[in-house]
Amino acid sequence: MLCNYITFLMMPAFLIPYMAIRLNDPVDETAPRKLSQFGSVMANGAPIVGVVGGCACLVSLLWTLYGRMDANFGGISDRWDYLVGYLGSERLAYAFIWDICLYMIFQPWLIGDNLQNVQENKVAVVKYLRYVPVIGLIAYLLCLEPKEA
Numbered sequence: 001m002l003c004n005y006i007t008f009l010m011m012p013a014f015l016i017p018y019m020a021i022r023l024n025d026p027v028d029e030t031a032p033r034k035l036s037q038f039g040s041v042m043a044n045g046a047p048i049v050g051v052v053g054g055c056a057c058l059v060s061l062l063w064t065l066y067g068r069m070d071a072n073f074g075g076i077s078d079r080w081d082y083l084v085g086y087l088g089s090e091r092l093a094y095a096f097i098w099d100i101c102l103y104m105i106f107q108p109w110l111i112g113d114n115l116q117n118v119q120e121n122k123v124a125v126v127k128y129l130r131y132v133p134v135i136g137l138i139a140y141l142l143c144l145e146p147k148e149a
Helices: 002-009 012-021 037-044 046-066 076-089 091-112 120-129 135-143
Strands: none
Touching: 046 076, 046 135, 076 091, 091 135, 120 135
16 A cells, blocks of 8 residues: 555656646747746646645555555554565565655755745745655645746
8 A cells, every 4th residue: 555655656647747847948038938828737737736646645645554454454564564575575666666766866856956936935945845755846836936828
């Protein structure tokens, strides 16, 4: 069950809107690039993506800890033992571990390079939360400055 949370860390559906929001600064300042309608929806819809992604993470985490305890799936310690055994024996688990490590490196870097698009009064919060995987991305998406079309 914890693997559901881990999978969400790297789910492309969660990262694609983040990458779409990272719009490049225009090279020619005399002719600012106007956002397309899709770009405007993606940039202004970032808080929705953050809320949906955060809710999915929270539900997954709660299900991992408390879901189906009455159906003989074991308690938290049994689930932890299973996770440790799974991570030590499955090749797919190694891929998740590497993905999480790379995510922990690139999330602070990418969000840090894009702090100019965060609301001014929330830059300090995002600046520190960017080091926490998923939480930093959710904070970033919720605190983005709305873009005009």
